Amino acid sequence: MVNADIEIETLAEFDRVAARGSLSGYRVQSVNLLERTFALLSADTSDAVFLGCAMEPDASAKVRADGALVFPPVPDLPFDPYRGRLYTPDELFAGLADGYEATPDAQTYAWFQETKADGDVFSSMLRSIHDDAVCDALDEHLAGARVVGVMGGHAVERGGPDYRGAAELGRTLARSGLTVATGGGPGAMEAANLGAYLAPAPDGALTEALGMLEKAPSFAPSVSDWARAAFAVRERWPGGGDSVGIPTWFYGHEPPNPFASRVAKYFANATREDGLLARSTAGVVFLPGAAGTVQEIFDNATPNYYGSRGEPTPMVLVGRAHWTGHLPVWPLLRALASGRSMESRIALVDSVDEVPDVLAAMR
Structure with missing residues (x-):
């Protein structure tokens, strides 16, 4: 069996397999089995693995x-x-009505802060x-998708031209059939996820959404206000388009943005960084940013x-003045690429409007 075929991640999947009389060799991942004692007692469970599954003592024995x-x-x-699925914004921000500090996202960061150096x-x-x-769930979610990564600075504020540009880019890429993946944080990352979220909506929805969001332009000083503004947009246009955010609790001061439909959040930043880039097989767009x-x-x-x-x-690097003058990355990248197969796969453009055509020409 292919690995994905032996994973059971929902109660419905468990019931379907258990009805055959054998769970042998299956991996049951974070499924509450307290109400499935009879099935567990009846089925062959040799060579099965149960990861984080609550069950009655006699079933466990x-x-x-x-x-x-x-x-x-x-x-x-x-x-x-042991979770078997990616996060959703609703899951990470549950309890936001009582303030961001009450959410699972904030509480997990607090746990990380307490334990990361305790040995x-x-x-x-x-x-x-x-x-x-989370890596396993991300692979399952993106299977068969053409993924384009959009990278950029977290400091880009809602309401500004750079934020709008990133949002329009995310919308255009999503409408072309690509799955937008970002670092999952605020700023340019949020804007790209917002654009993908509003891709199924009329064009005017983006302008209206930007007006709603600019009332809380940054996650500082209040993550709660920042997140509530985003959820107001989601409520105004429910059921938005698909995109992925891949943030980390390593940068816990940066909350995940609520516009990625699925969130692969990691503790280890190195795993997150490599995973995001490795899965962006349709290309990576680098908007103006800083060290990250x-x-x-x-x-x-x-x-x-x-x-x-x-x-x-x-x-594709966006912003000629930024990447040649402010942070002169482009000359070094071009020197590295010279004479190699990657030379025809790098480009520097002035604006996000050029990105879709340039990406299409390189694919």
């Missing part, structure tokens, strides 16, 4: 006796290390299991240079 591996739920955690191998193991589960965006440019250029991912990923 039986599956262990069958030879199954059982990793029980971990109590008092603000996150599920406890159990805490580090939980973080690693969680991040691996510069790092992402060369994180993507390195495998392109050595050919470690096969055909080089298209790279």
Whole structure:
């Protein structure tokens, strides 16, 4: 069986497989089985693995006796290390009415702050299991998708021309059939996810949404106000288009933006960075940014240079003055690419309006 075929991530999937009389060899991931004791007692569970599945003591004893591996739920955690699905904004921001500090996102960051340097191998193991589960869920979600990454600075404020430009880019890319993936944070990242979210809506929706958002232009000083403004937009246009945000609790002062329909949030920033770039197989767009965006440019250029991912990923840098003068990345990138297969896969453009055509020409 292919790995995805042996994973059970919902109660409906469990019921369908258990009805055949055998769960042997399956991996059951974070499914509440307290009401499925009879099924567990009746089915063959040899060689099965149960990750974070609540079950009654007699059911647990039986599956262990069958030879199954059982990793029980971990109590008092603000996150599920065995989760089988990506996050949604509603899940991460649950309880926002009581302030951002009450949300699972904020509580998980607080747990991370308390445990990241305590030397406890159990805490580090939980973080690693969680991040691996998120990687698996992200691969499943993006299977068959043409993904374009949009990178950019977190400091871009709602209401400004750079924010609007990033939003229009996200909308155009989504309408062309691409899946937009961003770093999942505020600023230019949020704008690109917003554009993808509003891709199914009439063109005028974006202008109206920008007017609603500019009342809370930044996540500082109030993440709560910033997030509430975003959820007001989501309520105004429910059921938006698909896109992915890939943020990290490593930068906990930056909240995830609520416009990515699915969120792959990690504890380890290095895993998050590499995963985002590696999955952006249809190209990566780099909007003006600072240190983080510069790092992402060369994180993507390195495998392109050595050919470690096969055909080089298209790279488009937006903002000639920014990338040649303010932060002169382009001359170095061009020098690296000279004479190599990636040379025809890099481009520098003046504005986001040029990006779709340039990407299309390089694909």
